[in-house]
Amino acid sequence: MSGTTVGLTSEREIARLISKVERGEVTDVAGELAFGTSAGAHVIGITGSPGSGKSTLVDVLARQMRADGRTVAILAIDPSSHLTGGAVLGDRVRMSSHSQDPGIFIRSMGTRGSTTGLARAARDAVKVLDAAGYDIVIVETVGVGQVELDVLTVADTVAVVLVPGLGDTMQMNKAGIMEIGDLFVVNMADRPETSRFVRDLKQALAVGARHSHTDMPPVCCTVALTGDGVADLWATLREFDERDQASGRRLARCQEQQSRELTRRIENQVMAMLHQTMDTSARL
Structure with missing residues (x-):
């Protein structure tokens, strides 16, 4: 779908099928797909602690991707309202600046009071978005619990968002998220403690890389509110995709x-x- 957009009718079909997936009405997603098989989208998982600015970062990152001619689908795994069962951060409220862009599809998925089946539904929703032909599918998770870790297994590249001064590295180590991160994003990098935080993070990642005999994952610094560093983050994500396809x-x-x-x-x-x-x- 590079350089093209998804038509309104297709968007409605996509939304309808994802709704059926959420309600557990579809057991075989492949059999339900009316618009082709896997198109090879680059699936990017973005996770981190609440308050780390993930939604703002995804918003700016999607704009950068669109400027590069890519079509983008965003699947936001959000906490649910106890009253309505819907996602608290509604897909039309958050990232409203993209509402008139036909090259971006945004959908939120909530737990609806129970996490049972959410990971499966999210994975199936990614299949739908991939089959729809989007170049990039961004899966944003709120929090770092087991459900989020299960959801992120569908991603080709996982970016972990951290913030200086919030004790994120300790929390992420406890949750096991540091082990699945392909790259790490230090957001709100205009804070005075950023330099020390990045140094400590790289030291922790270097130790982990030595133990697992792997390369140390890259660290990108961003200020999502101003857009600083987002172009470099997008370039790093592209490099991951190109390298993974070639290898x-x-x-x-x-x-x-x-x-x-x-x-x-x-x-x-x-x-x-x-x-x-x-x-x-x-x-x-």
Whole structure:
């Protein structure tokens, strides 16, 4: 879809199918897709603690991507309202500056009172957006719990957003998020403690890289409110995508995701059969 836009009718179809996925009405997303199979979107996961400026960063980053001619779908995994069951940060309220851009699709998904099935629904929604032909799918998660970690397994590249002075590195280490980050974004980098924070972060990442025998992930500094550093962040994300495609890592990751998905489906089918057998036995 590079250089093109999604038509209004297609957007409605996409929204309708994602709604069905959220409600658990679709068990086979591939069978429901009416607009093609995987188109090879670059799926970018963006996570971090609440208050780290992720939504503002995603907003500015999407604008940078659009300026580069890319079409973008944003899937925001948000906390839910206890009254309505909908996402608190509504997709038309947040990032409203993109509302007139046909090259950006924004959708929020909430837990609706229970996290059960949210990770699966989010993964299936990414499949829908990929099949719709968007060049880039951004998955933004709120918080760093197990559900968010499960959602991020669908991403090709995971960016962890941190803020100086909030003790983020300690919290992220406890949550295990540091292990899945491909790159780290120090947002609000205009704070006076930024230099020391970046130095400490790089030291922690270097230790982790030595233990896991991997390269140290890059660290980007941004000020989302002003846009400073966002162009460099986008350039780094592009480099990840180009390198992963050239090395075959993207394909290998896709195959791994498909294998995990098949395993989950088999497990769910077996559990459903067991429950059905137990119910039948109880009635006899």
